[in-house]
Amino acid sequence: MVIINYAIMCLVFGTTFLAIKIGIDAGAPPFFSAGIRFFLAGLVLFLWMVWKKRASFSLLLQKEMAITGLCLTFGTFSTLYWAEQHVTSGAAAILSATGPMMILLIQTAVLREKIHGKALLGCLIGFAGVILLVFPQVSITVSLLWLMGSAAILLGELFYASGALYSKKVIRRFSDASPIALNAAQMMYGGGILLVLSLFTEEFRPEAMLTPAAAGSLLYLIVIGSMVGHTLFYWLVAKTNPVFPSTWLYLSPVIAMGLGSWLYQEHISWVMAAGALTTITGIVIINLDSLRQLFPRQRKAPELAG
Known part of the structure; x- marks a missing residue:
């Protein structure tokens, strides 16, 4: 079940950088x-968890939900969304890949x-693979805004790493609560802080949100990106760990490359293929112990006495 949910989460998150950029x-x-x-x-x-009687509204009064939301949702995505105005989705994917190393x-x-x-070692190999995979496709125009966008993404990954580590302690403390409810509470807090930030820093234009591209991107990110992807992340x-x-x-980036080749017949170079293989190798090395626990070796059957 862990491997299946991990694969679904990776597939979902592999499409969100592009969906954010489209919006x-x-x-x-x-x-x-x-x-x-x-x-x-x-x-x-x-609300679904409350209806299923697997959460109560008192959970929203816990400071741990606010702290997790501040790190995992607000800190990570305020920087990413702002940066993708000035940084390509490919460059954003490379910079975001520093998350596991920051943890x-x-x-x-x-x-x-x-x-x-x-x-x-696995983190370094995986990051090198991401660079090999994405860098040939990235068009970089160095400017002050590009540098600020890149720095913002790195800052966001620091928030992400802190939130991921802190959420493990929160899950242990609230072991009687569903991880889905815990994730929902932190998303509400993080989303609420983002809306407050928007109120003071942005001009709201309803017509911009009603275009097919913006509305479709938002709907996809709400249902698939957040409700499915982030719930699976919290469960994992x-x-x-x-x-x-x-x-x-x-x-x-590997998923994005595969989708591009499948849906748009985009060319995959040998460098990109090597990057994909290197990335997967790094992930296997990082999670070697976990994989051994998930797939224990079958004990050899005792030899029959002859």
């Missing part, structure tokens, strides 16, 4: 788009946890 290019205000996306997705999921960095430097060498954090589900950041 922003259509004129949708970035902070409002992100805020309404996460607030509505969280609200629908939370390891925080675990080592801040939390003083011992990190296995193969996890670090609960079932495994913060690094394992975060490796979707390495696979998303």
Whole structure:
């Protein structure tokens, strides 16, 4: 079940960078788009959990939900949405792939946890694969806004890494609550803060949100990107560790390349293919121990006495 949900999550998240870019290019205000996306997705999921009697409204009064929402949703996506006005989706995918390495960095430097060498090696190999995969397609025009956008994405990944590690503690503390309800609560908080930021920094234009591209992008990101993808991410954090589900950041460019080749007959060069293989190798190395637990070797049957 873990592998199936991980594959679905990677497939979903592999399409979200492009969906965000489509909405922003259509004129949708970035902070409002992100805020309404996460607030509505969280609200629908939370009300569903309450109706199923798997959550209570008192969960929304817990400060842990606000802190998680501030990191995982607000900090990560306020920077990403703003940056994609000035950075291509390919460059954004490369910069976002620093997330798993930042998790390891925080675990080592801040939390003083011992990190296995193969996890670090796998992160470096995976990141190198992402660069090989995406960099030949990335058109970079160096400007102050491009540099600011790139720095914003890196800052967002620092928020993401902190939120992923903190959410593991939150899940343990609220072990009687469904991970779906916990994720919904943090999305509501993060989305709400994004909407407040939009109120003070953006001019709201209803006509921009009603274009087919902007409306379609928003609907896809609410239902598929947030309600499905982020719920699976939170579930995987609960079932495994913060690094394992975060490796979707390495696979998303691979998925984007495959979809481009399949749907639009885009050319795949040998460098890109090597990058895809390198990325997958890195992910396997990072999660070698987890994979061994998921697929234990079958014990050899005892030899029959002759």
